[in-house]
Amino acid sequence: MFDLITNRDSNVKNDVLSGITVALALVPEAVAFAFVAGVEPMIGLYAAFMMGLITSAIGGRPGMISGATGAMAVVMVALVAQHGVQYLFAAVILAGLLQILCGIFKLGKFIRLVPYPVMLGFVNGLAIVIFLAQLGQFKVVNAFGQLEWMQGTMLYWMLGLVALTMAIIYLLPKLTTAVPASLVAIVTVTAMVHGLDLEARTVIDFVRDLLPEAQKATATLAGELPTFAIPMVPFTWETVMIVLPTSIILCLVGLIESLLTLSLIDEMTDTRGRGNKECVGQGVANTVNGFFGGMGGCAMIGQSMININSGGRGRLSGITAALVLLAFILFAAPLIEMIPLAALVGVMFVVVIATFEWASFRIIRGVNKEDAFVLFLVTAVTVIADLAIAVVVGVIVSALVFAWKHARHIEVKSHIDSDDWKVYDLEGPLFFGSVSHFKDLFDIANDPEHVVIDFKESRIWDSSGIDALDTLADKYEQQGKKLHIRHISDECRNLLRKADKFVEINVNEDPRYRVATDKLA
Template sequence: MLRSSLSAFADRISIPARRRSGPLTFTPNRIKVEILAGLTVALALVPEAVAFAFVAGVEPLVGLYAAFIVGLITACFGGRPGMISGATGALAVVMVALVAQHGVEYLFATVVLMGLMQIAAGVFKLGKFIRLVPHPVMLGFVNGLAIVIFLAQMTQFQTAPAPAGESHGPFNMLHGTWMSGATLYMMLGLVALTMFLIWATPKVTKIIPAPLAGIGIVSILVIALNIPVPNVGDMSSIKGGLPPFHMPQVPLNMETFEIIFPYALILAAIGLIESLLTLNLVGEIKEERGGASQECVAQGVANTVTGFFGGMGGCAMIGQSMINIKSGARTRLSGIAAALFLLAFILFGSSIIEQIPLAALVGVMFMVVIGTFAWQSLTIMRRIPLTDALVIVIVTLVTVWHDLAVAVVVGVIISALTYAWNNARRIDADIEETDDQKIYKIEGPLFFGSAEGFSELFTPNTDPDNVIVDFSRSRVVDQSALQAIENLAAKYESVGKTLQLRHLTHDCHRLLNKAGQLIVDSDDDPDYGLAVNYNVKTGAFGGGH
């Protein structure tokens, strides 16, 4: 289901249907596409980095430096060419409490520790566990993130944010002072014009990325006609110098560690989850696999360096990644170009960039929202299992209401419990009976969820003296399963009957050995597993065929 949704998404953002089997060749045209895509991303990064810095309670340059450093390092060494990383709202909402209570220096120390944790996750290849995230969770993730991106744009239609001290949950940004009258109508009109230009440009020319064309045309129109609408400069000045090396000014003691460790752990988890899910999403579109551990290390190195250069840290950005892919980028060059353009804006081009109307950038992000939301998930709800549909909805809501990490954990837990419940009902047995023996051919996995159903299959009191339990079509998974087998053997022992276990798999053999219940040479049955007898007189398992 996810693949079909992503295929449809790829079609909507005009990704070429033909895939390349090998690395792209850097022809002049390819270089031009990558650089223009990077420029488009950099223009959209500026207001987001500034906005997320405000959310975290730090200066705008702290967000811009993070966007530059994290973006550059992950573009060079990340696990998926074409992905864009930078300062994100998912991390900013966690940072704000730390900054408010302890100050920005503790934030820098936390970002360094966060990066070290992410490097460790990559070194120990923990990124592979992202495979445990089911497809419905992925769909809920992209839908929730699309809604979060949409809500984040609402602040651009306000003249003042929500009053300090008031809390309205994730919809706090909706309680500010709204624009009205001609200013609001002009903003909406320019947003609609930008969206139209992004939609229409590919039909006219593909020389210039559609988002860049939309931003450029609307900016020229606003400047030429002197239209009074908010621009990037109204948020804050983005002018600055090169990010200086800065050792976090915090005491190096256990008290500091106790303060920053919980925040670092949460930030590392959120950053890796969002980055790895974005990695998979971009990978589905580009038909690429792998790179999870490499992405973890790259994110960790980027955040560690950022913490030492006065940045707020960051992770992969699905919105900017989709802008990059939509603009035709497929290599690392686009991400590197985006970071360098962003640095150039900070050093030299602030006066120009600050004139870009926010409406143009909002229009770009609205098109990202339309492209990111898995619309097909709405149509498949009635054709997929009810639990999968609930997972999509729950993950979407939790992503919007709380944060991505909690949403993914909730989705995985629900999916895992549903899987366990469904498999618990699959345990059954085909029974063959003769005058002197009875064979139970077990069907389905034997684990904690099915152990009780397994026990109910047997009738020790009425069975013949010789009973065989055949596991050739089953698997013994965990300690609960081993205990169920022991309990069954004890029941047959109590009525003076013989129980034989056949065709136990090699992994079950290892489990029994580890539990100290079975000592048999693993070569006894190399082709199909071990046939194991339970001796009712000694109360122990023994080898045999």
Template sequence: MLDFFRQRSASAKDDVLSGLTVALALVPEAIAFAFVAGVSPLIGLYSAFFIGLITAIFGGRPGMISGATGAMAVVIVALVADYGVEYLFPTVILCGLLQIAIGLGRLGKLIRMVPHPVMLGFVNGLAIVIGLAQLGSFKTLSSGGELVFLNGKPLMLMLSLVIATMCIIWLLPRFTKALPASLVAILLVTFASIAINRNVETPNGENVLATVGDMLRTNIKAAEFAEVGDLATAGVATGAAGEIAAKADSAAGSISGGLPVPFFMQYEMVPLNWETLKIIFPFAIILCGVGLIESLMTLTLIDEITETRGKGNRECVGQGAANIVCGLFGGMGGCAMIGQSLINVNSGGRGRLSGVTAAVCLLAFVLFLAPWIEQIPMAALVGVMFMVVIGTFEWASLKMFKRMPRSDVFVMLLVAGYTVFMHDLASAVILGVIVSALVFAWQHATHIGADSKYNEFGSRIYQLHGPLFFASVSSFKDMFNVNEDPDDVVIDFYYSRVYDQSGLEAINWLAEKYEGCGKRLHLTHLSPECRKLLDKAGDLVEINMSEDPQYHIATDRLA
């Protein structure tokens, strides 16, 4: 990774300024993800506030930013479209309860099972997805209601300001680190954009440089034109255009709003019965899994960047509490936001104050500063995100292809490709873990073998090497010649381990074969873990255990 995320110590000033920077970048993201979910833009903004505030205070990773995310929005859109927005809020609450249960059950440590090639593929795929998502900001709405790419003078001005933003972020730290470079870039480019929009006229009277307010109005117009449009690459979707039109408090193209109130004061309550639970429970399970996987992966990434360690189980509880409160106040739920977290880290945010500042500033934008925030040009935010892409991509992984095992390269490319083409980070990680586990099992299935010799009593001793588990069972069985072996056979597990029930079943099968031929089978040098498995097997394994105190052999441990 490039030295984009420079190491720096935490300070209150850096946390406040970086939180303000993140809040500015959160506005268009929250609006876009609300359109993905088919709900009002204000629901997305309120969700980002609650999720960001509560996880910043109670979560397990200081400096990590949480809010409304696209990963959860794509799950929500089906629920809202099929059953209505009223079912969304109890679903989010149930999702939060499940996340708390997982945290209290200390299952957050399962993130340790993610192999490094999966992490590399996840990070690289994510960087590509973030970069491609910015292309939507280079589109405008045609008279026919279709999104088309900019051209001519608007495109050149847009590119110029994007490049200017990136240059400021890159060059400013060389001269001063008193202010976050991203924040300075956004402010300077905003002033330039306002001047350009006031002095450059367009035929239709619209701004030549699109702003946050323009993006909101464009999305609303697009929702009126079509039920489903090709807006996925722009970070928006219109799968529930009618819901947006009916519920959007921002129909006039503004993010201005009041204080959030409980959902039961705004919407009709759904019946709390078994039928409702059958509807919302599958969605809650998916939201819980998607949210925690993305959050824990982000936590791991921030850990590596800051060279500190977060608390996965505490993060699960914090995310769950945030989703419960978010659901109670009519929010769409959320989880950790990787792009905004990287902006925060790059801007110097290291403590919980940065996340709290981002959430409070976001609410202040909605309550008091909407007209000014809507003047921020999309070019500035695109430039910031492009720099995040450059800093996120593991460029060193391109040089590692020739040195990495082919299986690891395959897993990395698989996860990255799935992330890019399917836009599903959680499924990409799960797929990578499954493939890595299968590759591991396949490789270790061939590592089992046995050396055979006879002792002074005529007993045949098999010195086993390698793990005995489901993938190596077949090779294990082929090692023994029951008919030709003597009456007394010993299997020495000094260099081996039994890992699962398949291994126990193989031992039981072998014992029955020897017993059927009137021969005795002994096991020696079983590790404590292996003996524990044999004890748990009950009557499954019926074999004799050799007694040999000199070699610390298990004695009288008949299953």
């Protein structure tokens, strides 16, 4: 999959050039997400610089790009609107500290529990979200101050320049891979627009559309270095209670998006990132953001795909992107402001094509309808609601599907042995999902005086299974019948309350395995 990847080898030239390409694509995204969060554009640009620099330097996934993201921005809106930007900085600091703790306690490993269909749904959902976000660039502000779709010559030029950008990115690697095709496409389209004086919207036009009328004339992306400042909030327990809910959500959303993006890049590059180290890197970056006036953020799948597709593999690519972005802010804002939006939209459309998991259609055509349902569900929730919600929903539904399917796998074969004892040979897992069916497998009233349950081909997985076995033993005892339990593990035997006296111990044959129960904690 991901056929647009043309180079898997990391080197300085590829990292530097791909980093420059990423820096160009970071600007409109950071500005847009700053407005989503209700803060000034420079706060979004500062976040993109600091997140990108720190996570690339100390994070667990070389080649992954972090910055201000929409998933984080939508969480911040209510806090900024109610309490102001200083409380946002405090919330970002606390979220960063929580992420550091997640890394220290090695919670990043739990991303491995995300099932493959959920991962596919996450990738497809984000591809659709990235595509829909680019459609906003096809709108302009009319005379009444309202956004409307482009028409006429401007629309035709926009579509043509987008197509040209995509064509260059697709065709240039067939001729040479000396420079990233995305960078060549952006430079070429920018030179064409300004050399021929074409009617095309630029980055600064996009910024002006988002500002109030009084600020449009003086709009600029020029700025200065971010400075250290402790958030101006009361140092009270009340402040903690105000920012804590937002911080927890920011922490979880940031880590989920970052770790899933990490897993995606692992698969694309056939390498292995370090999830716990990435948690610490994201946490340090967000903490620094809060002290230096940034809105925080997490991994950006779109910009990460641009970096990977452009040949960026090492830490230098992300560091270069961050430093070039800072250089634009400090010294070369006019250059970044003149880039046509069509060039950046074309780059992002290529990212959408490369990101979308086209192989997922094979799952849809396959026989596993449950996986197809989970894939569609996660994709839809990602587009409609939020990434974190989509992943949580997908994991829960996958777990329920797994439990339901395995609950039907428990069955029994019975026979009468030479001593006229009835032997139940149990097969399949005994856990919370299968206990109801387990209880219906036995004919207590008509069974002979001696009954044997053989667990040689079965396992008890949780305390619900143990309780079901205790209940069954109690029912046989009430009927005046003797129950014999064979091939049960030492761990389960120690947890039985009523049936322990019925267990036949066979040291050579009895299995050893662990039972998930709080009693053992």
